[in-house]
Amino acid sequence: MRRTGPLKLCLICGVVMIIQFFIPHRFSKNLFEEAVHWLIVCGVPALVIGYYSIFHVHWTKIRRKREGWGYSIIIFAAVIIVALIGFIWGIGEKSVFMKIYQYMTMTMQATMFSLLGFYMASAAFRSFKARTPEATLLLIVALVIMFGRVPIGESVFIKLKLPNLVEWVLMYPNMAAQRGIGLGVGLGIMATSLKIMLGIERGWLGGAGK
Amino acid sequence: MSHDPWIWVAAFLTLCIFSFLYKDNPFYRFAEHLLIGATLGYALPLIWKNVVTPKIIVPLQHHEYWLLIPLCLGFLYIARLIPKYAWLSRWPMAFALGTGSGIAIPLSLQAGIFKQIQGTMLTKAMLSPSVTPTAHIIGNIVMFVGVITTLIYFYFSIKHVGTVGKVARVGVWYIMLAFGATFGYTVMARVSLLIGRFQFILHDWLGVIK
Numbered sequence: 001m002r003r004t005g006p007l008k009l010c011l012i013c014g015v016v017m018i019i020q021f022f023i024p025h026r027f028s029k030n031l032f033e034e035a036v037h038w039l040i041v042c043g044v045p046a047l048v049i050g051y052y053s054i055f056h057v058h059w060t061k062i063r064r065k066r067e068g069w070g071y072s073i074i075i076f077a078a079v080i081i082v083a084l085i086g087f088i089w090g091i092g093e094k095s096v097f098m099k100i101y102q103y104m105t106m107t108m109q110a111t112m113f114s115l116l117g118f119y120m121a122s123a124a125f126r127s128f129k130a131r132t133p134e135a136t137l138l139l140i141v142a143l144v145i146m147f148g149r150v151p152i153g154e155s156v157f158i159k160l161k162l163p164n165l166v167e168w169v170l171m172y173p174n175m176a177a178q179r180g181i182g183l184g185v186g187l188g189i190m191a192t193s194l195k196i197m198l199g200i201e202r203g204w205l206g207g208a209g210k
Numbered sequence: 211m212s213h214d215p216w217i218w219v220a221a222f223l224t225l226c227i228f229s230f231l232y233k234d235n236p237f238y239r240f241a242e243h244l245l246i247g248a249t250l251g252y253a254l255p256l257i258w259k260n261v262v263t264p265k266i267i268v269p270l271q272h273h274e275y276w277l278l279i280p281l282c283l284g285f286l287y288i289a290r291l292i293p294k295y296a297w298l299s300r301w302p303m304a305f306a307l308g309t310g311s312g313i314a315i316p317l318s319l320q321a322g323i324f325k326q327i328q329g330t331m332l333t334k335a336m337l338s339p340s341v342t343p344t345a346h347i348i349g350n351i352v353m354f355v356g357v358i359t360t361l362i363y364f365y366f367s368i369k370h371v372g373t374v375g376k377v378a379r380v381g382v383w384y385i386m387l388a389f390g391a392t393f394g395y396t397v398m399a400r401v402s403l404l405i406g407r408f409q410f411i412l413h414d415w416l417g418v419i420k
Binding site: 002003005006007009010011012013014015016017018021022032035036037038039040041042043044045046047048049051052054068071072074075076077078079080081082083086087091097099100101102103104105107108109110111112113114115116117118120121124134135137138139140141142143144145146149150168169170171172173174175176177178179180181182183184185186187189190193194196197204205206 | 216217219220223224227228230231239240241242243244245246247248249250251252254255256257258259261262265266277279280281283284285287288290291296297299300301302303304305306307308309310311312313314315316317318319321322323326327329330345348349350352353354355356357359360361363364381382383384385386387388389390391392393394395396397398400401403404406407410
């Protein structure tokens with residue numbers, strides 16, 4: 001019961017959702033909407049696990065005074081302060097809560113991602129060597145895309161009509177490979193979903209309480 | 211120079227993160243942990259307002275008590291924290307995975323496979339010079355060849371020798387081209403973020419550029 005019950009529920013839910021897709025009726029549409037609603041409601045308590053997990057890790061770090069435990073206090077303080085500000089003063093467009101998002105969270109996220117620009121450039125400089133024709137192609141296309149997307153590229157290679165060439169490369173040969181990979185991903189999603197439904201893939205059951 | 215305290219906070223945090231370019235240091239680690247905490251704290255009021263209130267509280271106030279079923283099912287996730295009852299968490303997982311798989315299979319079939327095949331197919335109009343510009347005709351043929359060769363490259367049930375090997379080789383060229391395009395695009399996205407950060411520091415904060 002501890003294993004077969006959930007497996008049966010998984011199969012029934014999956015089969016019902018597949019059948020409803022092929023029935024063009026209002027009842028079927030309502031069933032789909034209700035299932036999505038139930039999924040959201042069912043997922044909300046799972047957040048407790050997520051927050052518990054991160055708090056547990058950092059609380060243990062503080063309690064045992066492990067290296068960098070002071071930073072864990074910053075996490076606790078930030079979570080509590082930002083959440084309280086949101087709950088007490090609201091989350092409207094001009095609220096302090098949104099200012100925190102705009103001037104702290106968004107700023108830090110953008111800076112973190114912009115940092116990656118430096119590391120990508122240095123990694124590319126070290127590893128991008130035109131050793132094989134395929135690697136040369138990758139290098140050339142990357143450079144063409146980069147130059148074609150900035151005003152300087154447009155003005156330097158004026159006769160080549162670089163932006164048009166970039167557009168064409170992105171629209172056709174690039175899209176062809178992306179589509180080929182996408183088809184593989186689509187088939188992969190279907191195969192994995194079927195394996196889960198049929199109980200062939202059981203990793204999600206975990207090992208607790210056989 | 212700006213007189214807005216929020217701009218000063220954002221500038222300080224931006225510099226804290228950029229300091230990582232020198233080496234890992236307490237300023238960077240402070241910003242890093244603050245980002246984690248602020249993001250977690252930001253999510254709580256948002257989830258409460260956009261998910262818990264409209265999807266759970268309001269329907270319950272309107273006597274839609276059947277929603278207690280997925281809610282109670284969701285609370286079983288928390289059983290994961292009690293080793294003796296951890297197996298109970300399989301029930302909400304079974305519901306989420308089963309329903310998710312049932313939704314994913316037909317959708318993936320429709321959007322990930324049929325639509326992609328449909329988009330790749332060549333029609334008379336797509337190859338007719340009177341209807342389609344030459345660059346697009348060439349593009350359509352390039353796209354068709356690209357999708358077929360990429361798929362053959364990923365088909366590992368037959369050995370890549372002889373004709374299949376040659377076709378798969380063309381697929382590799384397409385894939386390398388797509389990787390080059392993706393790399394170039396990603397670098398440009400990061401660089402534009404970096405420009406945004408410098409604009410913020412030099413324009414919004416220091417006011418040295420207009």
